[in-house]
Amino acid sequence: MASIDRLLICPLCHDRLLNPTTLHCGHSLCSRHLQAPSSSCPVPLCSSQPPSLRIPPHSRVRYTPAQNPVLPAPIPVPDHRSDVVLNKIIILVDRALQADDSEVQDSDSASASSRESSHRPRKRRKQHAVDDDEEPDLLSHLRSVAAQERSIPPDVPLIPSHHSPPPDPALQEFDKKLLDELTCHICYVLFYQPVTTPCQHTYCAKCLQRSLDHSTACPICRQELPSYYFQDQPLNKIIMSIILKAYPLLYQERAQAIQEEERNARLNTPIFVSNLSFPGVPTILHLFEPRYRLMLRRCLESPHPRFGMIMSPKPGAPQINYGTILEIRSVQMLPDGRSLVETYGSARFRILERGSLDGYMVGRIESIFDYPDDITHTPPEPPSDPTPSTPTNEQLMDTCKAFLDRLQRGAAPWVVQRLNSTYGAMPTDPALFSFWVALVLPIEEHEKAKLLPIRSARLRLMLVVHWIEQLNNNWYAWLTFVVVHGWLVDGPALPCLLWVLFVLTIARLIGWI
Numbered sequence: 001m002a003s004i005d006r007l008l009i010c011p012l013c014h015d016r017l018l019n020p021t022t023l024h025c026g027h028s029l030c031s032r033h034l035q036a037p038s039s040s041c042p043v044p045l046c047s048s049q050p051p052s053l054r055i056p057p058h059s060r061v062r063y064t065p066a067q068n069p070v071l072p073a074p075i076p077v078p079d080h081r082s083d084v085v086l087n088k089i090i091i092l093v094d095r096a097l098q099a100d101d102s103e104v105q106d107s108d109s110a111s112a113s114s115r116e117s118s119h120r121p122r123k124r125r126k127q128h129a130v131d132d133d134e135e136p137d138l139l140s141h142l143r144s145v146a147a148q149e150r151s152i153p154p155d156v157p158l159i160p161s162h163h164s165p166p167p168d169p170a171l172q173e174f175d176k177k178l179l180d181e182l183t184c185h186i187c188y189v190l191f192y193q194p195v196t197t198p199c200q201h202t203y204c205a206k207c208l209q210r211s212l213d214h215s216t217a218c219p220i221c222r223q224e225l226p227s228y229y230f231q232d233q234p235l236n237k238i239i240m241s242i243i244l245k246a247y248p249l250l251y252q253e254r255a256q257a258i259q260e261e262e263r264n265a266r267l268n269t270p271i272f273v274s275n276l277s278f279p280g281v282p283t284i285l286h287l288f289e290p291r292y293r294l295m296l297r298r299c300l301e302s303p304h305p306r307f308g309m310i311m312s313p314k315p316g317a318p319q320i321n322y323g324t325i326l327e328i329r330s331v332q333m334l335p336d337g338r339s340l341v342e343t344y345g346s347a348r349f350r351i352l353e354r355g356s357l358d359g360y361m362v363g364r365i366e367s368i369f370d371y372p373d374d375i376t377h378t379p380p381e382p383p384s385d386p387t388p389s390t391p392t393n394e395q396l397m398d399t400c401k402a403f404l405d406r407l408q409r410g411a412a413p414w415v416v417q418r419l420n421s422t423y424g425a426m427p428t429d430p431a432l433f434s435f436w437v438a439l440v441l442p443i444e445e446h447e448k449a450k451l452l453p454i455r456s457a458r459l460r461l462m463l464v465v466h467w468i469e470q471l472n473n474n475w476y477a478w479l480t481f482v483v484v485h486g487w488l489v490d491g492p493a494l495p496c497l498l499w500v501l502f503v504l505t506i507a508r509l510i511g512w513i
């Protein structure tokens, strides 16, 4: 108890904490030091490292935390409320110390009539006076509790149980109450990386982040919390020191269990169900759903930050099994917890088995590669009489390029401009070229997705050329597409002119003018 008591010290006046308030930096001070409405930390040389996101040091992802453009940081503490957990611990320690003292005094007064009955309390008091650090009863008790709790699974709410006779009922009671106070109200286990909100409620950093993914209200008092505030919040230093003093082994086991859980979560490939994407092509995503915020955090903490993306299936259609692995290149966090994620398609995959983890899809996948000799394999070409039905890969690519040239020269120069600016320069590799060209074709996305399972670049090119031939034949639909898309991209002027020319031509053809 005394060792816990010594941790309850104000870092500013170095006296016992009185009505403590915890600031964003993780420092807990007596409320009287804080000048309303500002709550900038008055502790000299206050600097705290954020603990929340453990991005591996060698990660290639450019991670930009959210900037708060409107409100000055840190957020003022409303009405100088007291840190709820710390206050309860102070009361608990005070009561325990008072009870201990009164027990000793009772024993002293009784010692005149019975020397034997006062033997144990006297001995304890003597040790207490000589060296508070020792506390053999408390420390050995805490060690035995921690050892017993080793066998308790991390997901089970932690209720200390003692099969062996406890060393001291008062210590056991104190220990139980202290552990109760250090229990997170979200996961019902010992705090892991405790952070304290402006409303002075404390949670595990990860529990609070997950709660904020769903709602910006404090889970206990429902006060509105700015979610960006916690994206990089330092730990509550005093609560952390109490946990490490009282339950070092239990805390270590919590950390190991959480890391194991996170590792298991990464074993399966997370799958984002959204749009079509192809290998070799950059994709920028806007993640805002709570489940995908969690998925992104887990991806960023992995050594290879990536996830799979598949299209949403059409209503009533069978589920989609093919998608593209997206490597995360950069992440821009937004103040409200949403994020812009820049990715690059690296490989195709097929889902062998699917499940869900905390609301998002995970899958066991296999990669899809092209047949190794596919690129060089083109049909034999008789030198004298080339057969039009068996074009080479180069001829297929030329057909695609001619189509794009026609677009560029014709009424839709924006198509190719958009291709270059959005999807990068035209690849020379036939395997990637097939995907790149398919992206701009004005055909249905689920039709384009048929390219994903095809393991031959040549077959993919033939399918793309087939689509182009269909488009060339179906010129009316193509013109409509150009006009509608041109309208959306360039505004109404050019499409209107095209329509006027088109109507004039038709009118002249049928003899109206």
Ligand SMILES: [Zn+2]
Pocket: 010, 011, 012, 013, 014, 015, 017, 018, 029, 030, 033
């Ligand atoms: Zn103070």
Ligand SMILES: [Zn+2]
Pocket: 023, 025, 026, 027, 041, 042, 043, 046, 047
């Ligand atoms: Zn501080």
Ligand SMILES: [Zn+2]
Pocket: 184, 185, 186, 187, 188, 189, 191, 192, 203, 204, 207
């Ligand atoms: Zn928790």
Ligand SMILES: [Zn+2]
Pocket: 197, 199, 200, 201, 218, 219, 220, 221, 222, 223
């Ligand atoms: Zn609250």
